[in-house]
Amino acid sequence: MTGxxxxxxxxALPLVLLGSVFGQVRRPGVLVSAVRAQGVVPHALAGPAAVAAIAAEAAVGLVGAAALVLGLDGAMRAASGAAAVLLGLYAxxxxxxxxxxxxxPCGCAGADTPMTGWVAGRAAALAVLALAGAVRGLPTDLSAYEASVAGTAxxxxxxxxxxxxxxxIERRSAG
Incomplete structure (x- = not known):
């Protein structure tokens, strides 16, 4: 089961992280504005904080994708561990x-989705999934059928x- x-x-992790980076690149400035609106980080540090988050997502996502394609267990464990920490912090x-x-706004992936408990829940679920990847590493003992199920899942x-x-998000009509 852990495999x-x-x-x-x-x-899933490289796809989500790299998809987020793509969204940020497509709509630059959305995350900075969202971080400012969230009021946790001082306004002057919102830009550097957003850049750091995007860079971390890009680095972890790229290492995870490369590890998957090249079959590098150590790199996958490292990327998954880093993703678990990053996504845990996000949660x-x-x-x-x-x-x-x-x-x-959340600012997630350059979208205008509001920051809700669902955003926190998604980050927590991804962090737990990343932790499983960090503990188990790349599953090399899966049959072709099991690998296709894992890939599809x-x-x-x-x-x-x-x-x-x-x-x-529950949208209410104005009527």
Missing amino acids: LLAGIAAV VYAAHVARTRRGV GLGFAVILWTLPHAM
Whole structure:
């Protein structure tokens, strides 16, 4: 079972992290504005904090993707461990902001999704998945069938967790 979770993590984590970086590059400045609106980081440090977060996502996502493609267990464990720490920090930060500042934007992946408990939950779920990948490493003992299931499940997890916070927004009509 841990091999399946590690396989899912090996696929889902790089996809989510690199997808986030792509969204940030596509809509530069959204994260800086969101960090300022969240009111946790001093305004002067919002830009450097946003750049640091994006750089960390890019580094971890690229190392994870390369480790998956090249079959590098040590690099996958390191990337997964770093992702677990990064996403765990995101979960704590998002939970704090969601509790203390209603209606502020998340800035996640350059989107205008509001910061809610669903954002914190997504980060926490990804952190747990990353922890499984860090502990288990790349599963080399999977059959071709099991590897295809892990790959497909990894894609599914990435899509579900990517869209979860936005899908859980309740829009009210003005009428």
